[in-house]
Amino acid sequence: MPGLEDLYREIILDHYKSPRNRGSLEPPAVRSEGHNPLCGDEIEVFLVVKDGIVDDIKIGGQGCSISQSSASMMSAAVKGKPVEQARALIHRFKHMMSIDEGGEEPDTSAPLGDLEALQGVVKFPVRIKCAVLSWNTLAEALDIAAE
Amino acid sequence: MSFDVQKVRADFPVLAELINGKPLVYLDSANTSQKPNAVINAMTHFMQHGYAPTNRSAYKLAADATDKFEGARAKVAAFINAPKVHEVIYTKNATEALNLIVRSWGSANLSAGDAVVLTHMEHHANIVPWQMLAAERGFTIRWVPLTSDGLLDLSNLSTLLDGAKAFSFTAMSNVLGTINPIKELCAAAHKAGAIAIVDACQAVPHMPTDVQAWGADFVTFSSHKMVGPSGIGILWGRESLLDAMPPFLGGGNMISDVKVEGFTCAELPAKFEAGTQPIIEAIGLGAAVDYLTAIGMDNVRAHEHDMTVLALNSLNDRFGSDITIHGSTDAALRGATISFAYRDVHPHDISQVLDQNNVCVRAGHHCAKPLMRILGSNATVRASFYLYNTPSDVTALCDALSEAGDFFTL
Numbered sequence: 001m002p003g004l005e006d007l008y009r010e011i012i013l014d015h016y017k018s019p020r021n022r023g024s025l026e027p028p029a030v031r032s033e034g035h036n037p038l039c040g041d042e043i044e045v046f047l048v049v050k051d052g053i054v055d056d057i058k059i060g061g062q063g064c065s066i067s068q069s070s071a072s073m074m075s076a077a078v079k080g081k082p083v084e085q086a087r088a089l090i091h092r093f094k095h096m097m098s099i100d101e102g103g104e105e106p107d108t109s110a111p112l113g114d115l116e117a118l119q120g121v122v123k124f125p126v127r128i129k130c131a132v133l134s135w136n137t138l139a140e141a142l143d144i145a146a147e
Numbered sequence: 148m149s150f151d152v153q154k155v156r157a158d159f160p161v162l163a164e165l166i167n168g169k170p171l172v173y174l175d176s177a178n179t180s181q182k183p184n185a186v187i188n189a190m191t192h193f194m195q196h197g198y199a200p201t202n203r204s205a206y207k208l209a210a211d212a213t214d215k216f217e218g219a220r221a222k223v224a225a226f227i228n229a230p231k232v233h234e235v236i237y238t239k240n241a242t243e244a245l246n247l248i249v250r251s252w253g254s255a256n257l258s259a260g261d262a263v264v265l266t267h268m269e270h271h272a273n274i275v276p277w278q279m280l281a282a283e284r285g286f287t288i289r290w291v292p293l294t295s296d297g298l299l300d301l302s303n304l305s306t307l308l309d310g311a312k313a314f315s316f317t318a319m320s321n322v323l324g325t326i327n328p329i330k331e332l333c334a335a336a337h338k339a340g341a342i343a344i345v346d347a348c349q350a351v352p353h354m355p356t357d358v359q360a361w362g363a364d365f366v367t368f369s370s371h372k373m374v375g376p377s378g379i380g381i382l383w384g385r386e387s388l389l390d391a392m393p394p395f396l397g398g399g400n401m402i403s404d405v406k407v408e409g410f411t412c413a414e415l416p417a418k419f420e421a422g423t424q425p426i427i428e429a430i431g432l433g434a435a436v437d438y439l440t441a442i443g444m445d446n447v448r449a450h451e452h453d454m455t456v457l458a459l460n461s462l463n464d465r466f467g468s469d470i471t472i473h474g475s476t477d478a479a480l481r482g483a484t485i486s487f488a489y490r491d492v493h494p495h496d497i498s499q500v501l502d503q504n505n506v507c508v509r510a511g512h513h514c515a516k517p518l519m520r521i522l523g524s525n526a527t528v529r530a531s532f533y534l535y536n537t538p539s540d541v542t543a544l545c546d547a548l549s550e551a552g553d554f555f556t557l
Contacts, residue, residue: 004503004554008496013555039495040512040525062525064495065555130495 002123008065009117015069020076023058030144033061034137036129041067045137049145054078054086059134066118066127071134073114083142090135097121097128150446156535158183158438172506172543177321177349177484177531179371182431186375189434190427201426202400202417216426219433220416226436227366228357229383233415236382236389237424241348242272244367244382245315247419248344249276251392252365253313259285262311264341266291266299266327267521268320271514273346277315291316293521297323297474299332308339318350322513322522322529323474324455324481326350333362342388348372352533353451353482355444358383370428375435379428382419389415396421447534451483454532458485458541465545469552473522483532486513489548492555494526500551501528506543 025031025046034043041063048056057079059071074093078086092106096119121131156162159181164171173181199212217232224232238244253276257263263277267290277288289307292300297320308314314336319326329350333343342364347356352373358366365384371377394401394412398421403411412418439447455478462470462485471488475481489497494510501508509529512519519525530544 004500007499008554038511040516040519041495042525064493066495124499127495127499 002120006120007124007127009120011114011117012065012069015072015114016065019059019068019072021058021072021079022060024060025056025058029056029058030141032137032141032144034133034140036063036067036133038129039064041130041133043067043071043134043137045071045134045141047138047141047145049083049142052083054081054083057138063133064127064130066121066130067133070118070131073118074134074138077113077115078138083146086138087142090139093118093135094132097132099128099132150442150450152450152535152537155442156537158185159535160184160187162535166505169505172504172540172547174530174532174536174540174544175507175509176352176372176533176536177529178509179377180352180374180533181535182376183374183435183438185438186431186434190376190431193427193430198427201424212426215433216424216429219429219436222433222436222440223381224383226356226440227351227381227383228359230359231386234383234386234389236384236416236419237429238367238380238382238419239378239425240371240380241346241367241369242380244380245272245344245346246276247382247395248315248365248367248384249280251395251419252342252388253277253280254284255391255393256312257281257284257286261286262289263287264289264291264307264311264314264316264336266316267293268297268299268323268325268518269315269317269515270321270346270348271516272348273315273317274517286312290517293518296476297325298480299325299327301328301331301335304332304335305339308335308341311336311339311341313344314339314341315344316346318345318347319353319482319484320474320515320518321349321484322486322515322518322527324484324486325474326354326480326482329361329363333364337362349482349484352439352447353444354448364388370432370435373435374438376428376431379425379432381432386415389419394421395419398422400424442534450534451532452478454536454538454541455481455483455485457538458483458530458532458544461541461545462487462548465549466552470548473527483536484529485531486527486529488524488527490552490555492551494528496555497528497548497551500554501544501547504543504547504550506547508544 029046029048042061044060046058057075095106199209201213201216220235221232224235294300336343344365345363347366347368351368369380401421403413473486498510
């Protein structure tokens with residue numbers, strides 16, 4: 001049976017207690033909102049895309065340690081990166097969470113960094129939705145920004 | 148009859164299960180209850196020896212199945228003191244029963260300019276159907292607010308009810324545990340000329356129910372919360388109201404005649420029971436009613452009252468200012484459903500640690516988001532006790548909570 005330490009790695013608790021890129025951005029930044037209807041977790045993603053680059057990102061909302069740390073790590077991972085790279089990371093992260101969206105197998109050659117710590121979530125299927133919430137919300141924000 | 152919780156526990160096979168070698172501490176009965184052998188065996192026996200269609204075939208097996216199916220209805224009617232057995236309608240669950248009231252009675256009686264009164268402690272099942280119809284019809288919904296200790300604030304009730312056509316409220320909050328003054332609320336509704344609808348999903352399993360003493364017009368509840376199977380619920384309504392209402396779902400069983408020009412409805416209760424019914428589930432519900440009746444609902448209520456006092460005292464003694472328990476501190480005013488916040492640890496994270504100790508609680512918004520907004524949080528931990536819970540379950544909850552506190556303050 002997987003233990004708590006498989007789920008709550010130290011780096012996860014660190015992101016939970018000191019979330020990165022926390023806050024909001026005014027328009028023209030785009031905003032998207034994600035809800036986990038099961039537990040009430042809420043995530044807001046504020047996003048500025050400039051010249052195909054994720055120029056700025058802020059995270060709002062409230063939720064459990066898994067959803068909040070995942071959002072924090074995500075924001076750190078995509079900030080300053082090209083949009084295409086951000087989309088590829090979303091695909092790769094969801095694949096790591098055993099969510100099969102079809103399409104190509106993600107390229108797993110680059111190191112995942114802090115995000116690696118969330119791998120243990122897969123052993124707790126109920127919590128996968130918590131971990132993925134912010135990533136779905138980011139995907140939606142990228143779609144809005146592309147309009 | 149004296150109440151012996153250990154004897155009760157022996158009736159529920161799942162409570163003897165070990166998960167990872169440790170006993171199960173089931174504190175999620177407000178969500179759904181566990182099932183006794185009496186219910187399991189009644190359903191199994193019926194499937195093995197007596198299963199057949201009801202109310203439509205002439206052979207002996209079908210006639211016997213119909214007797215059992217209708218017999219279960221009579222048991223439910225007696226359990227809630229319904230004046231007439233055919234006022235008891237089988238539904239899928241309490242949610243469907245509430246939707247039936249709104250779609251059938253509501254469609255026939257509500258239009259723009261009308262008002263319906265709900266409370267801030269309702270489950271989504273007693274909010275969303277009204278909002279759906281209000282969006283079509285343009286009637287308004289008024290809300291009875293709450294006091295700071297989680298009771299209904301009735302100071303303005305007569306103003307809120309003035310001119311309203313229906314007052315629909317929960318008998319007991321699924322989040323706060325608050326037991327509402329059902330009789331008084333029904334009387335207030337009637338005084339204002341409104342009908343009284345009681346969502347008794349959290350009450351019927353836990354205390355004696357007397358729809359006549361309550362003075363209600365409609366009462367809804369689910370079998371799965373009262374040691375019966377899932378898949379069946381009950382709408383009880385006054386005959387005169389049910390007779391005047393249009394049907395809800397159309398199909399087989401609910402008609403008297405169908406011609407190419409149109410149809411005529413069957414008599415109660417068939418009028419509201421379209422299609423093949425949850426036959427096996429009705430047999431199970433009947434067995435659940437027998438089981439609870441034999442134990443005695445006064446005994447169930449008394450046991451849960453004791454569990455509430457113990458749980459409130461234990462949580463407060465052990466965690467003091469680290470814990471915020473929502474709702475009333477007076478066990479006489481509440482059931483054994485206890486929602487709380489613990490330090491600033493998120494309810495999901497708490498339930499995860501509790502789960503490592505097989506302590507099953509619900510973490511989330513409990514399908515009562517308007518109430519959660521009033522409590523100023525988007526989730527709570529909810530531990531809910533039933534007739535099979537013991538003082539050692541309270542200890543297990545406290546121990547696991549203490550572990551969660553240690554873990555998240557590393």
